[in-house]
Amino acid sequence: MFNKRTKIKEVLAQEPMSQEVTVMGWVRSFRNNQFIALNDGSTNNNLQVVAQLGKFNDELLKRITISASLKVIGTLVPSLGKGQKMDLNAATIEILGDSDAEKYPLQPKKHSLEFLREIAHLRFRTNTFGSVFRVRHSLAYAIHKFFNDKGFVYMHTPVITASDAEGAGEMFRVTTLPFDNPPRNEDGSINFKEDFFGRSTNLTVSGQLEGELGATAFGDIYTFGPTFRAENSNTARHLAEFWMIEPEMAFYDLEDNMNLAEEFIRYIIKYAMDNNREDLEFLAQRLADEEKQLPQDKRAEMGLIEKLEFVLHNNFERLTYTEAIDILKESNHNKKKKFQYPITGWGMDLQSEHERYLVEKHFKKPVILSNYPREIKAFYMRQNDDGKTVAAMDILAPGIGEIVGGSQREERLEKLLARMKEMNIPAEELWWYLDTRRFGTVPHAGFGLGFERMTQFVTGMTNIRDVIAFPRTPKSAEF
């Protein structure tokens, strides 16, 4: 058996009492031909391995280069140096894999995030990305734990779908037809009857409609999977491939939905705070250092840890779209005409500058906006009695904007059909969806949460490309 090692995180938690320990990891630095900072990804903290002078031959020492992989057996003793509690006095050092220092691109110094994106395959070996991806993992685990503990069923909705009626964005087409010479109908259009599925298919833009099918059988379900949007969006908060969590609950109204979303967000943040304290503190420090470069007015008012604590201990501000419009209209910001898009009145769609004003300047906390005008929202949202609004809600977070979008769904078949007709959504194609309203329809609700945006919020990373391992963005799919 090869893997008889102790993870460095566990080693560092021990008291050094000359016990024998086997560790394996990658060299972060090699100082003074004697001190190896070894990292194995279990924590950002390195274990200092001491290769006593004269004990190892030069040929071996020369191969201890940055990012070479080592197996070290030694005894754990209190450190004579000041920078760490313990040393691993090496008895044997085995080079598992050499690393050519002349070609290895990472150095023991600060690199720009832009540069690290160009070497996304190696950036996990930095402290920043080590912390980010350990936190990302914890958030993913916490999500499953939260829903599992509440008795939700984890539902795997399809990645390839045929419905093109959702209007959630541009889609990536899935086909096996030859693109240079596809079979054609008599009128010249492409004949998808000859395609793999016998019809036109695409990558999913949302699992919601399928999720509703699950909710109307299991009661509570959630999905957690990849989602694809072929939008040509070039921003720090959009990806062409991202992960989304979509809970869907039968016997829920809009308020139940908001309560669940708020509890959910708080739960996963608390989980990360309890289990990734070290990584979050590192990221908080990183963010603070980064913000020092910014002018005063662009800096966040709270540090990362402070912000997360604040979210844990303060209720989200809840208000209706109508109330939000009033606040915006009456704001000094608007009266001084500082909005690029002026507040024209009820019915307008909120721009991100408006959302940011509400969240970052007015309330200074996460905000849940509800009951939007029906004209600016999707067909499946439940129509309110006022005839003007729908039971929709968005959760807006400081720094990243919309983090959750959800609604109570229209469960009344006649109303749903009428709305679909108004919006030119072909009911025939969604016959299976409409069946939920035909056979024992129930009030139900759900929401979607962008996993990367949530991870951004928790890690403080300002660019979404830095919280997913291999970001897919326009003109970029190298790794």
Add this chain to the structure above:
RNA sequence: UCCUGCUUAGCUCAGUUGGUUAGAGCAUCUGACUGUUAAUCAGAGGGUCGCUGGUUCAAGUCCAGCAGCAGGAGCCA
């Protein structure tokens, strides 16, 4: 997709009104030193100045097109 900006050594950046052989710090390599913590000291190597074209006696520097990246906007999660 639109607006703005950027692109010079492996990395982070200087580079004057266009003018000889394009610089620095870090990294790398060689040597010295040896309880270091971004180790230190000495030396060396390392460049198609994003690409294509233009103006000029002369272009890293000026102009145009293209590409990529970043920030902002739109779309959204």
